[in-house]
Amino acid sequence: MKVSENLARINEKIEKACQRAGRSRGDVEIIAVTKYVTTERAKEALEAGIQHLGENRDDGLLKKYEALGNRPVWHFIGTLQTRKVKNIIDKVSYIHSLDRLSLAEEIEKRAAKLDKEINCFIQVNVSGEESKHGMAPGQVVDFVRKLKDFPHIRVAGLMTMAPLTEDEDVIRRTFRGLKQLQQDIESLHLDYAPCRELSMGMSNDFEIAVEEGATFVRIGTALVG
Numbered sequence: 001m002k003v004s005e006n007l008a009r010i011n012e013k014i015e016k017a018c019q020r021a022g023r024s025r026g027d028v029e030i031i032a033v034t035k036y037v038t039t040e041r042a043k044e045a046l047e048a049g050i051q052h053l054g055e056n057r058d059d060g061l062l063k064k065y066e067a068l069g070n071r072p073v074w075h076f077i078g079t080l081q082t083r084k085v086k087n088i089i090d091k092v093s094y095i096h097s098l099d100r101l102s103l104a105e106e107i108e109k110r111a112a113k114l115d116k117e118i119n120c121f122i123q124v125n126v127s128g129e130e131s132k133h134g135m136a137p138g139q140v141v142d143f144v145r146k147l148k149d150f151p152h153i154r155v156a157g158l159m160t161m162a163p164l165t166e167d168e169d170v171i172r173r174t175f176r177g178l179k180q181l182q183q184d185i186e187s188l189h190l191d192y193a194p195c196r197e198l199s200m201g202m203s204n205d206f207e208i209a210v211e212e213g214a215t216f217v218r219i220g221t222a223l224v225g
């Protein structure tokens with residue numbers, strides 16, 4: 001399948017989900033997750049009109065960055081080891097997996113050297129599954145308050161992954177939980193933590209995520225796979 005055909009189908013589904021939820025289509029951005037595919041295929045996504053690319057490993061991102069440079073807006077979406085931060089920090093605009101203070105310290109240190117502000121999503125383990133990365137919901141507000149001392153980190157929003165299940169209610173509850181937490185933090189009105197964005201929804205659950213308020217959906221398989 002051509003990326004443009006997949007994109008047309010996904011766009012239609014997002015449009016309908018927005019209508020069901022009374023949202024504006026313009027408030028939802030698609031991040032094409034290119035971790036499984038070639039640079040050529042990532043390029044095809046850009047030619048189809050995609051502006052945001054996501055990678056979950058530093059080597060994958062570096063390889064595609066060599067070919068595509070700053071043409072896309074780069075998102076790092078995977079678990080990030082502290083020692084890998086230096087490899088990606090000059091290339092990405094967004095990091096979706098901030099989940100611990102030691103990682104924030106490294107991002108701050110490296111971003112300060114470049115005099116660059118990094119948009120971060122705090123990854124939250126809403127569903128509480130043991131296998132999932134991310135911070136427990138109850139720790140997020142305290143964590144955000146600590147980030148006050150990290151001038152190169154901007155808390156753009158929150159990110160989560162829903163459990164792998166067919167049960168729509170479980171998925172929906174996860175996304176709703178993230179939205180609730182996002183609103184709690186937004187209402188603190190911290191200048192370094194506007195926290196207006198919700199990064200949630202993948203190939204198999206992006207329509208539910210859009211209904212529940214996603215502003216960034218991260219789509220791999222259904223778009224470029």
Ligand SMILES: *Cc1c(COP(=O)(O)O)cnc(C)c1O
Pocket residue numbers: 033035056077078161202203204218219220221222225
């Ligand atoms: C791989 C990945 C995605 C995309 O998954 P698909 O099911 O292929 O759409 C989204 N988010 C994260 C964090 C990922 O690692």
